[in-house]
Amino acid sequence: MTEQQDKTEWLYVIVCNPGAEEFFLGLHDQKQSTDFIPVFKSREDADRCFFSISSHQVKKHEVQAVHIEELVATCTNNGFLIALVDHEGNILKQFG
DSSP: OOHHHHHHOEEEEEEESOSTTOEEOOEEETTTTEEEEEEESSHHHHHHHHHHHOOSOOSOEEEEEEEHHHHHHHHHHTTOEEEEEOTTSOEEEEEO
């Protein structure tokens, strides 16, 4: 992603337990020993990928658009990287 895209882009995240106790779905990459939030270019990709990447027993989830700047701030403050993921769960790029 270019710097210009970073400032204007919205990405899709999986939000678990939407409402007062919601949180972004976070995953751990054992190979690289990193925690990351999977993000998607489209709502459809996130929906298609949810069940293949989630090992959580999440009762409710929804896909929400989040501005890249808000996402970077949240992930940085909580020790997570951001991983752009395709509809099959393949990591395309990590940043954050």
